[in-house]
Amino acid sequence: MTMAPPTVMWFRRDLRLADNLALNAAAAASAGEVVPLYVIDPRLFARAGAPRRAFLVASLRALGASMGKQLVVRHGDPVAIVDAVAAEVGAAEVFAAHDFGPYGRRRDAAVAERLSAAGHVLRLVGSNYAVAPGRVRKDDGTPYAVFTPFAKVWERVGWDAPSAAPSVLWRGDPRVPCEGYPTVPDLAAELPAAGEIAAWDRLHQFLDRGGAHGYAEQRDRPGVDGTSRLSPYLRWGALHPRQVLAELGDEAGHRAMRGELAWREFYADVLFHRPDTATGNLQRAMDGIELDGDDTASTERYAAWCEGRTGYPIVDAGMRQLLATGWMHNRVRMIVASFLVKDLHLPWTWGARHFMDHLVDGDVASNSHGWQWVAGTGTDAAPYFRVFNPVSQGQRFDPEGAYVRRWVPELAELAVTVIHAPWTSRRGPPLGYPPPIVDHATERQEALRRYGALRASSR
DNA sequence: TTTTGAGTTGTTCGA
DNA sequence: GTCGAACAACTCAAA
Numbered sequence: 001m002t003m004a005p006p007t008v009m010w011f012r013r014d015l016r017l018a019d020n021l022a023l024n025a026a027a028a029a030s031a032g033e034v035v036p037l038y039v040i041d042p043r044l045f046a047r048a049g050a051p052r053r054a055f056l057v058a059s060l061r062a063l064g065a066s067m068g069k070q071l072v073v074r075h076g077d078p079v080a081i082v083d084a085v086a087a088e089v090g091a092a093e094v095f096a097a098h099d100f101g102p103y104g105r106r107r108d109a110a111v112a113e114r115l116s117a118a119g120h121v122l123r124l125v126g127s128n129y130a131v132a133p134g135r136v137r138k139d140d141g142t143p144y145a146v147f148t149p150f151a152k153v154w155e156r157v158g159w160d161a162p163s164a165a166p167s168v169l170w171r172g173d174p175r176v177p178c179e180g181y182p183t184v185p186d187l188a189a190e191l192p193a194a195g196e197i198a199a200w201d202r203l204h205q206f207l208d209r210g211g212a213h214g215y216a217e218q219r220d221r222p223g224v225d226g227t228s229r230l231s232p233y234l235r236w237g238a239l240h241p242r243q244v245l246a247e248l249g250d251e252a253g254h255r256a257m258r259g260e261l262a263w264r265e266f267y268a269d270v271l272f273h274r275p276d277t278a279t280g281n282l283q284r285a286m287d288g289i290e291l292d293g294d295d296t297a298s299t300e301r302y303a304a305w306c307e308g309r310t311g312y313p314i315v316d317a318g319m320r321q322l323l324a325t326g327w328m329h330n331r332v333r334m335i336v337a338s339f340l341v342k343d344l345h346l347p348w349t350w351g352a353r354h355f356m357d358h359l360v361d362g363d364v365a366s367n368s369h370g371w372q373w374v375a376g377t378g379t380d381a382a383p384y385f386r387v388f389n390p391v392s393q394g395q396r397f398d399p400e401g402a403y404v405r406r407w408v409p410e411l412a413e414l415a416v417t418v419i420h421a422p423w424t425s426r427r428g429p430p431l432g433y434p435p436p437i438v439d440h441a442t443e444r445q446e447a448l449r450r451y452g453a454l455r456a457s458s459r
Numbered sequence: 460t461t462t463t464g465a466g467t468t469g470t471t472c473g474a
Numbered sequence: 475g476t477c478g479a480a481c482a483a484c485t486c487a488a489a
Contacts, residue, residue: 138487146466146486220468263467334468385481386469444470455482
């Protein structure tokens with residue numbers, strides 16, 4: 001019996017053992033002898049906020065623990081490192097899942113080229129999606145640009161049932177130095193539990209507690225634990241969407257959840273066809289919109305937005321939740337995004353970048369296109385005049401002010417009647433809480449004027 | 460080829 | 475307080 005040489009499994013955003021097609025292939029090609037690798041890429045890691053870094057490292061630790069040994073962790077340029085590790089262990093093949101993001105595609109092409117120069121090969125198997133980007137097409141072969149028809153076809157194309165974890169002899173090798181996990185602040189209290197087991201706990205909680213029932217109505221309420229909270233696990237691949245889809249039935253909450261997964265895959269598909277939309281407008285006609293940003297006042301307003309001191313409670317609550325926990329309720333993401341784009345007239349790319357640096361679930365496709373939806377530059381054909389009112393949104397979706405009280409403690413004692421507009425309180429806003437940095441009604445008009453001017457100039 | 464219906468998530472104003 | 479209209483017009487997708 002001849003021993004097959006080991007293979008390298010390069011983990012990226014698939015930090016799990018079950019239903020991992022690249023890992024299955026890596027194990028099959030090596031009679032189970034697999035060297036598990038993760039590369040800390042400074043281009044992605046260096047500027048990330050504390051929760052994002054801490055959650056990644058916790059996810060890596062959980063993955064290592066699930067294999068019964070520490071993952072080989074290296075820091076630096078993946079092009080050099082993947083090649084070096086393959087050489088160190090004598091592996092001919094390196095396995096990984098497809099990454100369809102613009103940076104990931106460039107990186108993987110460069111890694112593959114370097115490997116092939118040494119006679120090695122990068123094999124990309126599977127992806128982070130139930131239906132790989134590019135597979136859902138119209139009859140004429142072109143991609144969809146509207147969600148609803150995409151989602152119908154997406155579901156018809158369908159996906160395979162999840163597969164079990166392969167049996168693997170994780171290969172320890174003294175020739176393979178491991179640089180260890182990066183040092184990160186201990187934020188355990190504020191972060192979701194990381195890893196594959198925690199992901200399944202969360203999924204079962206969601207399904208069992210009838211999550212599913214309340215989900216359709218409750219997920220818009222930031223003061224309630226009504227969302228699935230699965231996004232961090234999907235982002236890092238502790239769960240694959242196939243595994244979630246396989247658990248969903250036909251009740252309303254389950255259908256809504258399937259719809260959310262379809263949105264995730266729709267945006268990945270759009271980005272796949274238009275990689276430039278990670279940082280540029282999908283609708284190029286919107287490039288001419290008048291934006292602020294080049295003056296000191298803009299810089300100061302942007303800082304106030306980032307730090308949660310705009311004077312609008314629901315906006316500040318969201319921005320503070322983001323900095324403290326690396327997560328923000330989806331309803332609030334829309335509100336703070338609308339505020340940056342429509343009230344402060346700043347580029348959506350500024351907000352998108354801040355989100356990516358801090359969100360533990362930050363994903364280029366969902367993030368950039370979520371922002372473009374708000375900015376009116378993306379797939380939504382919807383009217384430009386959709387401007388969120390931070391006061392009425394607060395009153396409608398956080399009626400008791402529970403969410404604001406939790407994240408803006410200065411306002412905790414305010415009456416329900418003024419919690420979303422403290423400046424209207426007869427006693428005035430509490431000490432230490434700023435007055436609104438801009439007047440919403442005025443800036444709404446200004447936003448409408450700028451969109452109108454763009455339309456007039458393009459006619 | 461032409462036609463037709465539809466398109467995640469909103470706000471304000473006035474009757 | 476509730477309700478419908480206006481905000482404007484375009485692109486997409488399928489029949």
